[in-house]
Amino acid sequence: MEITKDQLKRYSNLLEEWIPKEASIAIAVKDQYIYYYAGEHDLQLQEGQKVQPGSIADLVFKNGCRTEAVLDDNLFQIPYYGVGYPIEINGENAVLVVILPPKHAVPKQSLVRFLTGKKEEEWKPVPIEKIEYLESLQKKIWFYAEGEAYKTTIPLKDLQRKLPDDFIRIHRSYIVNISFIDRIIRDFSSNLLVVLTDDTELPISQSYMAEVRAVLGF
Incomplete structure (x- = not known):
């Protein structure tokens, strides 16, 4: 499956208007990452790297729907808040993940007193x-x-x-x-x-x- 850098960049460009500069962007197809843009909150993913079980990308592939969560540092040695979206690239199921610091998670609910x-x-x-x-x-x-x-x-x-x-x-x-x-x-x-x-x-x-x-x- 041939996917050009320009095609992949188009997906990340769609997000530039609303994501903060800390954000990194990853795109995965099947079981591996095919594109990674490193923002200030960098998980240091590599193109060609396998999708880790329990990661946001893995959860989106399994659930087939938008998924967000705060994950600890067990997978990438750095905690992160990820929002993953199911997309399609050249007829293949794919995932786009926005990677942010944990502080960007949705507002806390029911704060304890x-x-x-x-x-x-x-x-x-x-x-x-x-x-x-x-x-x-x-x-x-x-x-x-x-x-x-x-x-x-x-x-x-x-x-x-x-x-x-x-x-x-x-x-x-x-x-x-x-x-x-x-x-x-x-x-x-x-x-x-x-x-x-x-x-x-x-x-x-x-x-x-x-x-x-x-x-x-x-």
């Missing part, structure tokens, strides 16, 4: 503004407030969609309340760390670096 955490044999509702950070540790989710640690059953990826904008994900294992960030430093290996007001130090992973810099403006 408190989390109920378990400590020993008691459960306590904690106002969201008092929570300093949340952590995924040994397949359990913990949040920390006023020097106390509480366990919750809600996965981090689900909490991320429901937390207010004061919270930012800095690592696969950590979501931080910006109000409790005291400073950002480098360790001996020049990796960036978030230092909270109680001197807790949390790493910023490379996967979330661009998002953290964009939100915090440094």
